[in-house]
Amino acid sequence: MKSKIWIHLVLIVGAVVMVVPFFWMISTSLKTYVESVQIPPTIMPSDPQFSNYLAVFESADFFLYYINTFLMTAGRTLAQLLLCSMAAYAFARLVFPFKNTIFILILSVLMVPMQVILIPNYALLTEFGWVDTFYALIVPGMFSAFGVFLLRQFFMGIPKELDEAALIDGCSHWGIYWRIILPNAKPALVALAIFTILNSWNDFLWPLVMTNSESMRVLSVGIASFQGQYSTDFPLLMAAAFLSTIPMLIMFIFLQKHLIAGISLGGVRR
Amino acid sequence: MANVATEHRTGTRHTKKKKLHDHRLWAVLFVGPVFLGLFTFYMMPALASFGLAFTFWDGLTAPSFAGLDNIIALFNSDIFMRSLVNTIVFTGVAVPVTVSLATMIAVLLNQRIKGMIIYRTLYFLPVVTMPVAVGMVWLWLYNTEFGLINYVLGIIGLPEPEWLFNPNIALLSVIAVYVWMTVGNSVILILAGLQGVSTTYYEASKIDGASKMDQFFKITLPLITPTLFFVTVTSMITSLQVFDLIFVMIGDTPAIVNPIRTIVYGVYESGFMLSQMGYASAQAFILFLMILLFTIIQFWGQKKWVHYDA
Structure with missing residues (x-):
């Protein structure tokens, strides 16, 4: 019993360290500028300024940043779910020449850090005329070696008897993939979806490099340039930071179970 | 009789061949899109970046051959050497701290205690938060x-x-934020590993009179070494590539020997602020070699401490 109290004590100290920055972000975001630089600081805002959030929308086109981020995230995620699961089906179920070689080639992409491909991609997308368009934000992010690997591993675990029965019923491979494999692979698909959503929403270096006009800005780039502009107005900055991260916090709270199952399944945040 | 048998055999071979043929078309349809995409946006650029490292290129006019000039310039540059050392220090401090902290938290969370889900949620919150936002909050x-x-x-x-203006501790201040931000991810992974450890081991050791400490070091720790290995390698690879936090916390001070700049920051600065694409590619390539080297060392070193046999 006594040892349980100690465990709680240690865990609570850790939890406080985790939560205080969030608390401080929200608390500051509701203060007036004067109150935010007051010494000693107030713990809670004396008169909550919800107008700070309106001010964020007035000083930058945050609404547009939301739309851009949403389109980038949705485009990448839907495409990855479809394209990666198709490839995974082939590697799990079909017999074709050079299957292993192609699979290993795809896996080798996992080793290449993003920064290495950044500059040649910038040149390539310039060539395509895609720089500063949604094509640059979405298309290269539609393909994921990690997604193929994760789904292939999961598909291998689905009993083959299921598709053999379907084959006898005259199903094509597309039919087996669509009607047998996909419905049976929901946990893995949800895991991949959550990873892709999270990484696209929070992505920074890629959109920073591949877009330059204000109308193409996503949230991460938006708040970073916001910081450059209002570097000392911390209530405004904290409101912007909180606004940009709210959707992911909400998603996390609702999809916690899936997210944690997914991490245990897929291994890592990529 | 023999005739029938041959006919039968060729019959199956025929259908098998037909099936194989069918598979080929399906394989092109299923794998084609992803392979084409990965080839265009990942494989080809990775190879191109190797070539670009040996050129001078401003991103607009045609690149010109530079030989080893970029590499030589890098190793003569105080700024790059500083970034290289910072990147190694960053990973060298962040990874052991994250993994040991995460192991401790995961072991505590693995006890049957009330509020486990609440703790887990709170520890994980920073992982889903946008890194740029995390940087801004910690600046404040x-x-x-x-x-x-x-x-x-x-x-x-x-x-x-x-914190960030004292050059002696600035890097450590950023590392602390990074650990804060990523530890939850490792906690979840290690927790999954711990839950795979069979309770019978503990029961047997209890009969033998082992203390809690003995149990942890002699049973738990060896059994989760495969998980710890995985967590160490992946967090090493990601921490060598840290950018968002550095970018936000460094502010607008290009080309200064900044105490918190890393290699990835240098890639961005040279390539996209100073238009030295060849020089930037050389830095990216060195980073890639570092990641490869450290990963190989890890895989080689695992024989000494990872137990797969349980």
Whole structure:
């Protein structure tokens, strides 16, 4: 019993360290500028300024940043779910020449850090005329070696008897993939979806490099340039930071179970 | 009889061949899109970046051959050497701290205690938060004049360091934020590993009179070494590539020997602020070699401490 109290004590100290920055972000975001630089600081805002959030929308086109981020995230995620699961089906179920070689080639992409491909991609997308368009934000992010690997591993675990029965019923491979494999692979698909959503929403270096006009800005780039502009107005900055991260916090709270199952399944945040 | 048998055999071979043929078309349809995409946007650029490292290129006019000039310039540059050392220090400190902290938290969370889900949620919150936003919040917490941390330290009567402006501790300050941000991810992974450890081991050791400490070091730790290995390798690879936090916390001070700049920051600065694409590619390529080398060392070293046989 006594040892349980100690465990709680240690865990609570850790939890406080985790939560205080969030608390401080929200608390500051509701203060007036004067109150935010007051010494000693107030713990809670004396008169909550919800107008700070309106001010964020007035000083930058945050609404547009939301739309851009949403389109980038949705485009990448839907495409990855479809394209990666198709490839995974082939590697799990079909017999074709050079299957292993192609699979290993795809896996080798996992080793290449993003920064290495950044500059040649910038040149390539310039060539395509895609720089500063949604094509640059979405298309290269539609393909994921990690997604193929994760789904292939999961598909291998689905009993083959299921598709053999379907084959006898005259199903094509597309039919087996669509009607047998996909419905049976929901946990893995949800895991991949959550990873892709999270990484696209929070992505920074890629959109920073591949877009330059204000109308193409996503949230991460938006708040970073916001910081450059209002570097000392911390209530405004904290409101912007909180606004940009709210959707992911909400998603996390609702999809916690899936997210944690997914991490245990897929291994890592990529 | 023999005739029938041959006919039968060729019959199956025929259908098998037909099936194989069918598979080929399906394989092109299923794998084609992803392979084409990965080839265009990942494989080809990775190879191109190797070539670009040996050129001078401003991103607009045609690149010209530079031989080893970029590499030589890098190793003669104080700025790059500083970034290289910073990147190694960053990973060298962040990874052991994250993994050991995460192991401790995961072991505590693995006890049957009330509120486990709440703790897990709270520890994981920073992982889903946008890194740029995390950087901004911590800039504010670290603020020397009005920051919460120094205010609290002042009350307790402790010294109030200039977290990000004191060159001796600036990097450590950023590492602390990074650990704060990523530890939850490792906790979840290690927790999954711990839950795979069969309870019978503990029961047997209890009969033998083993203490909790003995149990942890002699049973738990060896059994989760495969998980710990995985967590170490992946967090090493990601921490070598840290950018968002550095970008936000460094502010607008290009080309200065900044105490918190990393290699990836240098790639961005050279390539996209100073238009030295060849020079930037050389830095990216060195980073890639570093990641490869450290990963190989890890895989080679695992024989000494990872137990797969349980």
